[in-house]
Amino acid sequence: xxxxxxxxxxxxxxxxxxxxxxxxxxxxxxxxxxxxxxxxxxxxxxxxxxxxxxxxxxxxxxxxxxxxxxxxxxxxxxxxxxxxxxxxxxxxxxxxxxxxxxxxxxxxxxxxxxxxxxxxxxxxxxxxxxxxxxxxxxxxxxxxxxxxxxxxxxxxxxxxxxxxxxxxxxxxxxxxxxxxxxxxxxxxxxxxxxxxxxxxxxxxxxxxxxxxxxxxxxxxxxxxxxxxxxxxxxxxxxxxxxxxxxxxxxxxxxxxxxxxxxxxxxxxxxxxxxxxxxxxxxxxxxxxxxxxxxxxxxxxxxxxxxxxxxxxxxxxxxxxxxxxxxxxxxxxxxxxxxxxxxxxxxxxxxxxxxxxxxxxxxxxxxxxxxxxxxxxxxxxxxxxxxxxxxxxxxxxxxxxxxxxxxxxxxxxxxxxxxxxxxxxxxxxxxxxxxxxxxxxxxxxxxxxxxxxxxxxxxxxxxxxxxxxxx
Amino acid sequence: xxxxxxxxxxxxxxxxxxxxxxxxxxxxxxxxxxxxxxxxxxxxxxxxxxxxxxxxxxxxxxxxxxxxxxxxxxxxxxxxxxxxxxxxxxxxxxxxxxxxxxxxxxxxxxxxxxxxxxxxxxxxxxxxxxxxxxxxxxxxxxxxxxxxxxxxxxxxxxxxxxxxxxxxxxxxxxxxxxxxxxxxxxxxxxxxxxxxxxxxxxxxxxxxxxxxxxxxxxxxxxxxxxxxxxxxxxxxxxxxxxxxxxxxxxxxxxxxxxxxxxxxxxxxxxxxxxxxxxxxxxxxxxxxxxxxxxxxxxxxxxxxxxxxxxxxxxxxxxxxxxxxxxxxxxxxxxxxxxxxxxxxxxxxxxxxxxxxxxxxxxxxxxxxxxxxxxxxxxxxxxxxxxxxxxxxxxxxxxxxxxxxxxxxxxxxxxxxxxxxxxxxxxxxxxxxxxxxx
Numbered sequence: 001x002x003x004x005x006x007x008x009x010x011x012x013x014x015x016x017x018x019x020x021x022x023x024x025x026x027x028x029x030x031x032x033x034x035x036x037x038x039x040x041x042x043x044x045x046x047x048x049x050x051x052x053x054x055x056x057x058x059x060x061x062x063x064x065x066x067x068x069x070x071x072x073x074x075x076x077x078x079x080x081x082x083x084x085x086x087x088x089x090x091x092x093x094x095x096x097x098x099x100x101x102x103x104x105x106x107x108x109x110x111x112x113x114x115x116x117x118x119x120x121x122x123x124x125x126x127x128x129x130x131x132x133x134x135x136x137x138x139x140x141x142x143x144x145x146x147x148x149x150x151x152x153x154x155x156x157x158x159x160x161x162x163x164x165x166x167x168x169x170x171x172x173x174x175x176x177x178x179x180x181x182x183x184x185x186x187x188x189x190x191x192x193x194x195x196x197x198x199x200x201x202x203x204x205x206x207x208x209x210x211x212x213x214x215x216x217x218x219x220x221x222x223x224x225x226x227x228x229x230x231x232x233x234x235x236x237x238x239x240x241x242x243x244x245x246x247x248x249x250x251x252x253x254x255x256x257x258x259x260x261x262x263x264x265x266x267x268x269x270x271x272x273x274x275x276x277x278x279x280x281x282x283x284x285x286x287x288x289x290x291x292x293x294x295x296x297x298x299x300x301x302x303x304x305x306x307x308x309x310x311x312x313x314x315x316x317x318x319x320x321x322x323x324x325x326x327x328x329x330x331x332x333x334x335x336x337x338x339x340x341x342x343x344x345x346x347x348x349x350x351x352x353x354x355x356x357x358x359x360x361x362x363x364x365x366x367x368x369x370x371x372x373x374x375x376x377x378x379x380x381x382x383x384x385x386x387x388x389x390x391x392x393x394x395x396x397x398x399x400x401x402x403x404x405x406x407x408x409x410x411x412x413x414x415x416x417x418x419x420x421x422x423x424x425x426x427x428x429x430x431x432x433x434x435x436x437x438x439x440x441x442x443x444x445x446x447x448x449x450x451x452x453x454x455x456x457x458x459x460x461x462x463x464x465x466x467x468x469x470x
Numbered sequence: 471x472x473x474x475x476x477x478x479x480x481x482x483x484x485x486x487x488x489x490x491x492x493x494x495x496x497x498x499x500x501x502x503x504x505x506x507x508x509x510x511x512x513x514x515x516x517x518x519x520x521x522x523x524x525x526x527x528x529x530x531x532x533x534x535x536x537x538x539x540x541x542x543x544x545x546x547x548x549x550x551x552x553x554x555x556x557x558x559x560x561x562x563x564x565x566x567x568x569x570x571x572x573x574x575x576x577x578x579x580x581x582x583x584x585x586x587x588x589x590x591x592x593x594x595x596x597x598x599x600x601x602x603x604x605x606x607x608x609x610x611x612x613x614x615x616x617x618x619x620x621x622x623x624x625x626x627x628x629x630x631x632x633x634x635x636x637x638x639x640x641x642x643x644x645x646x647x648x649x650x651x652x653x654x655x656x657x658x659x660x661x662x663x664x665x666x667x668x669x670x671x672x673x674x675x676x677x678x679x680x681x682x683x684x685x686x687x688x689x690x691x692x693x694x695x696x697x698x699x700x701x702x703x704x705x706x707x708x709x710x711x712x713x714x715x716x717x718x719x720x721x722x723x724x725x726x727x728x729x730x731x732x733x734x735x736x737x738x739x740x741x742x743x744x745x746x747x748x749x750x751x752x753x754x755x756x757x758x759x760x761x762x763x764x765x766x767x768x769x770x771x772x773x774x775x776x777x778x779x780x781x782x783x784x785x786x787x788x789x790x791x792x793x794x795x796x797x798x799x800x801x802x803x804x805x806x807x808x809x810x811x812x813x814x815x816x817x818x819x820x821x822x823x824x825x826x827x828x829x830x831x832x833x834x835x836x837x838x839x840x841x842x843x844x845x846x847x848x849x850x851x852x853x854x855x856x857x858x859x860x861x862x863x864x865x866x867x868x869x870x871x872x873x874x875x876x877x878x879x880x881x882x883x884x885x886x887x888x889x890x891x892x893x894x895x896x897x898x899x900x901x902x903x904x905x906x907x
Contacts (some may be wrong), residue, residue, distance in 0.1 A: 241725055244721075244725045245722075245725065248718055248721060248722040248725070251714070251718045251721075252715070252718055252722075255711060255714045255715060255718065258711050258714075259708060259711050259712065262704060262707040262708045262711055263708055265704045265707070266701060266704035266705055266707070266708055268704075269697065269700040269701040269703075269704050270701050270704075272697040272700075272701075273694070273697050273698065273701060276690065276693050276694040276697050277694065279690050279693065280687075280690040280691070280694065283683060283686040283687060283690060284872075286872040286876075287871075287872050287875055287876065290876050290879050291879070294879055294882075297883070425728065425729055425907065428729075428907070429729070429732075429904060429905070429907040432736070432900075432904040432907070433901055433904045433905060436897045436898070436900045436901035436904055437897075437901060439893065439897040440893075440894050440897045440898055440901065442893075443890040443891075443893035443894045443897065444890070444894060446886065446890045447887055447890035447891065447894070450883045450884075450886040450887045450890065451887060453883045454880065454883050454884065454887070457876065457879070457880050457883070458880075
């Protein structure tokens with residue numbers, strides 16, 4: 001049972017919850033599962049279901065509704081669902097070997113049959129969930145998943161470090177979904193959290209999925225070819241922002257990875273220093289004690305450096321990396337919006353063309369053919385006019401629908417964009433604050449080590465009658 | 471040209487100290503060396519104040535650039551009187567220091583002679599230049615040369631040396647003085663002795679142990695310096711990469727509305743953090759220099775032990791020679807041949823010597839034996855003398871080493887504390903800025 005690490009994880013990934021008390025050091029050890037929940041929100045109790053904010057509850061799947069994104073209560077009052085990912089396990093079958101993770105859900109929401117669920121999920125299941133959410137809500141920004149395994153370096157797929165990093169990322173992903181006002185109330189999310197592994201597989205096979213996607217894709221490709229003519233400025237600004245943001249995040253990601261590598265190399269060299277002093281102390285008499293003491297200090301500094309390196313890898317690096325991955329999602333959402341607008345523009349153009357056709361038709365008398373076919377000119381004219389009018393009405397209806405859809409898309413996107421920005425700001429701020437705190441902590445610990453060395457040496461010095469000059 | 475008074479010169483000129491006198495001096499010198507003692511340093515302030523580049527023609531008539539160091543001296547009394555006169559000064563280059571040291575090594579073989587700072591930069595790490603002209607290297611060398619002079623000038627034996635005084639006070643003519651002492655002839659034989667291997671029958675355990683200690687010290691300090699240099703290199707990398715944060719934070723802040731200020735100011739702290747490593751490592755280099763001094767001291771220590779071995783060996787050889795001569799005399803006197811000798815064989819083959827011949831030989835042997843006994847006595851005395859003086863100096867060296875190195879370790883700890891405090895400050899500042907994001 002990895003409850004210890006569960007708690008550690010939820011505490012140290014500052015971006016997985018809305019409010020964390022400033023000093024959580026007291027909560028690190030010896031928590032049972034209920035206390036774990038306290039960390040997320042001081043005010044929520046399991047029995048209080050009424051704290052759920054009504055505006056966040058919308059009927060899933062409905063694309064016509066306007067989503068209201070009022071100022072979200074950041075104090076976590078309304079948090080009524082808690083999800084954790086832990087306990088990776090390896091499964092071996094005849095065909096493959098894969099890892100599953102335990103997903104534990106605790107909730108007071110009425111749409112859930114019970115208040116606690118525990119299921120096992122594999123990476124593919126997470127991919128499925130994300131795909132479903134993206135498909136059902138194309139105008140919303142879904143948090144990225146950790147990448148599929150890439151054969152970079154000599155890291156094995158089942159390397160402990162890799163699995164742990166992935167587990168944390170999956171945990172963050174689910175929490176982001178749970179915190180999202182719309183995603184967290186989707187049927188797919190509920191299924192993901194509650195359904196037994198076998199059942200989930202069959203769910204995955206059903207569903208609109210492939211064909212409808214094909215339809216969408218064809219339209220999308222056609223739209224891409226057309227392009228958007230009059231992109232509203234606010235979306236142009238967004239696009240430019242996404243481009244720059246991507247660059248900055250990639251740079252920060254690279255820099256942080258580099259720091260991680262350099263620190264690790266420093267640690268390797270530092271590890272040799274203690275033993276060197278130790279070796280020396282074997283040849284000395286008077287000096288043996290201070291040299292041994294030095295060696296001890298350096299060993300302790302090594303331990304602190306090790307901690308520091310680990311924390312960088314556990315917190316800041318994944319946080320930055322996730323925002324690098326996010327830009328793909330942001331670009332995709334903007335593109336989808338553009339496509340809708342492009343369709344509107346195309347339909348508008350087509351309608352105008354049809355209307356023009358109608359104008360022309362009423363003037364041209366193609367009598368020749370009609371008399372050949374044996375219809376009277378007036379009849380034919382009437383028929384033609386009616387047909388065109390019908391077509392025009394149809395197109396107008398479609399255009400209206402499309403325009404509604406565009407308006408909806410714009411508002412939805414704007415709303416989720418501002419939500420995403422808030423979340424990004426919170427996530428990265430707390431990741432950097434966290435890193436700064438760790439570094440302060442590291443230096444404080446090392447300071448204590450060296451001060452104790454000084455203290456012991458000075459005491460010794462005074463004992464032998466020397467007067468130290470400071 | 472400094473001349474602080476004729477009475478001082480008389481004292482300085484006296485290099486023949488009896489063992490008791492030198493012991494006296496050594497007792498005085500057991501107190502912190504730089505402060506007291508009846509040495510030169512008490513009467514004279516010495517410093518290596520500056521370094522300058524010069525160009526000139528060398529021995530093969532080629533242009534070369536070299537560095538000279540300004541040695542300033544001033545009588546201590548003058549400073550105390552408050553008149554604060556301008557110090558006397560002269561310029562010396564590194565090779566002259568080397569010459570002085572070689573002279574001292576040869577002239578005082580029983581002294582653990584202080585080392586010079588390294589000739590070439592060793593144990594460098596990437597940022598540290600291996601170039602002898604690099605200003606940081608020159609500065610550290612200046613400090614090392616001053617340290618050398620201070621140590622020599624406060625040594626109970628070395629400080630009385632005339633050549634040393636001349637080095638400090640006579641810009642021209644000093645070299646002639648040194649060569650006039652004829653030390654170079656001795657230098658060659660010393661070098662040979664240092665590199666020779668010979669078996670001593672009754673090795674002095676103390677010196678044998680000391681030699682091993684010298685070997686160990688050299689090896690452990692080398693290892694430590696290597697490891698430290700590599701760690702310094704890595705630490706440099708860690709700090710410097712943080713400088714990139716400054717740049718990117720600044721760029722990022724330009725595209726954000728609310729996060730901008732926090733990011734911008736955090737970036738400045740990252741720049742400060744990255745820059746701080748230069749001073750930190752500069753200080754650590756001084757610590758490395760302190761270790762290096764004792765690395766090189768190990769060589770001096772080994773040299774003294776080796777010299778002792780040689781002295782002992784020569785004594786043993788002389789004694790052996792005497793014994794064999796005595797044996798010969800006995801054989802000749804009694805007519806018995808106890809040991810095989812070519813002479814014995816030939817005499818057997820070609821007949822005995824005449825009585826006159828035997829008498830003549832005996833007489834020669836007697837003389838030789840007499841001389842031999844004198845020589846053995848001399849050598850014995852030499853040996854004893856050497857052992858006494860050397861051991862006194864070795865003990866003094868041990869105490870000095872323990873003191874100095876302990877101080878060095880303490881100063882290293884102080885450096886680390888300062889580094890940690892800086893780190894705490896920077897990251898606390900950064901944290902505050904991040905909170906404003």
